[in-house]
Amino acid sequence: AWRASLLYFPEPAQAVLETDGLLVVGPDASGRQVVQAVGSYSALASRFPELDVTHLPGRIIAPGFVDMHIHYPQLDVIGSPAEGLLPWLENYTFPHESRFSDAAHNSEAATFFVDELLRHGVTTALAFATSHPASVNALLGEAQRRSLRLIAGKVLQDQNSPDGVRDETEQSLRDTEALITRWHGVDRLGYAITPRFVPSCSEAQLRGAGELAACYADVWIQSHVAENKDEVAWVRKLYPQARSYLSVYEQFGLLRPRAVYAHCIHIDDEDRALMRGTGTAAAVSPTSNLFLGSGFFDYQAADRTGFLYGLASDVGGGTSFSPFHTMLAAYYVGREGQTKPGLSLSPQQLWWQHTGGAARALGLEGVVGNLLPGCEADFVVLNPQATPLLARKTAQAASLDELLFALIVLGDDRVVENTVISQAGTT
Ligand code: GUN
Numbered sequence: 001a002w003r004a005s006l007l008y009f010p011e012p013a014q015a016v017l018e019t020d021g022l023l024v025v026g027p028d029a030s031g032r033q034v035v036q037a038v039g040s041y042s043a044l045a046s047r048f049p050e051l052d053v054t055h056l057p058g059r060i061i062a063p064g065f066v067d068m069h070i071h072y073p074q075l076d077v078i079g080s081p082a083e084g085l086l087p088w089l090e091n092y093t094f095p096h097e098s099r100f101s102d103a104a105h106n107s108e109a110a111t112f113f114v115d116e117l118l119r120h121g122v123t124t125a126l127a128f129a130t131s132h133p134a135s136v137n138a139l140l141g142e143a144q145r146r147s148l149r150l151i152a153g154k155v156l157q158d159q160n161s162p163d164g165v166r167d168e169t170e171q172s173l174r175d176t177e178a179l180i181t182r183w184h185g186v187d188r189l190g191y192a193i194t195p196r197f198v199p200s201c202s203e204a205q206l207r208g209a210g211e212l213a214a215c216y217a218d219v220w221i222q223s224h225v226a227e228n229k230d231e232v233a234w235v236r237k238l239y240p241q242a243r244s245y246l247s248v249y250e251q252f253g254l255l256r257p258r259a260v261y262a263h264c265i266h267i268d269d270e271d272r273a274l275m276r277g278t279g280t281a282a283a284v285s286p287t288s289n290l291f292l293g294s295g296f297f298d299y300q301a302a303d304r305t306g307f308l309y310g311l312a313s314d315v316g317g318g319t320s321f322s323p324f325h326t327m328l329a330a331y332y333v334g335r336e337g338q339t340k341p342g343l344s345l346s347p348q349q350l351w352w353q354h355t356g357g358a359a360r361a362l363g364l365e366g367v368v369g370n371l372l373p374g375c376e377a378d379f380v381v382l383n384p385q386a387t388p389l390l391a392r393k394t395a396q397a398a399s400l401d402e403l404l405f406a407l408i409v410l411g412d413d414r415v416v417e418n419t420v421i422s423q424a425g426t427t
């Protein structure tokens, strides 16, 4: 059990801070470490007199962050100067991803990547690997060793892709099915069928991906849609009959619950209704969209329609692993479409989008992203005094919103003192 200030969400986007709280963790029937009780120390301590309590005065325990879209082979692509998405892919991303045909490179990058996730307080992620099946084995193998809840997939890209990353249609689908069988549902791991985006996949590859998605209904799907205007124009040329870019994915059976599309910027209300109607989720990636100049996710239109979405780093189009940086960038992006006076997004909404809201969008509500009883015990220990300015600012915070905003605006990996992962077995 842990005694500290506890941040969690009794209701969606409604946070509470229990200033002197107790978090009780223990095994459930299947041996997973889950939250047994959460609340005020004075109310709970007498119910659990036998517990060994770690007391962390001055610290905040909060749900581990959930990153809905990240590319593990793009560590070395972060911050690459390019004119926009398509030149960035061609000049930096594809050359870097081609290095993942090498086993030693895979294993070094996988370890570095998982270390970075944990150092930044990210405990669940939906990740792209590369087109090389070995890149999935390296990443999910590393996540398994660390007991991390990670979902990943081999990228499908059989056209408009250079040698070194381009795969072959039939083989790519056989590889995908073999990887599903090997990894999906093993320990805390999941598999995502991963067509890179429409321009990089032949019709046959998209059709095969859709068939696998129908056959393995609890496997995830991840891709990109409507990120950049040149990309949208390219898809219009490839599919002149399609009503929209998003509708191409629909045509191949790739919109459904557990399908997650990064960006969703240049879409219209019919697309938004299609997202909602099919249970498809958006991974909002504001640092990436600002860095690559892709555009601004329309929060107001999303909320008007009511489809699922959550936050994502999109490293390496994104500029940081830090959930704090991503939440701050989302606040800036929300300002862009703002029509009402006031905050664009409240700090509680931002935090929710990167924890419980992202978990809900992934179909993992009640599993991760919160500290309610039954949730897997993945959490971060935050130090609100990690830097002189943050200590000064948080000491003056007169409300939960002020405290959360201080952390969002001034926070980074220095705030994350410890990341605790739910381990199988007994305490
Ligand atoms: N569209 C297709 N591939 C990619 C990628 O690797 N990153 C981003 N941001 N967009 C893409």
Ligand code: FE
Binding pocket: 069, 071, 224, 262, 314, 317
């Ligand atoms: Fe991406």
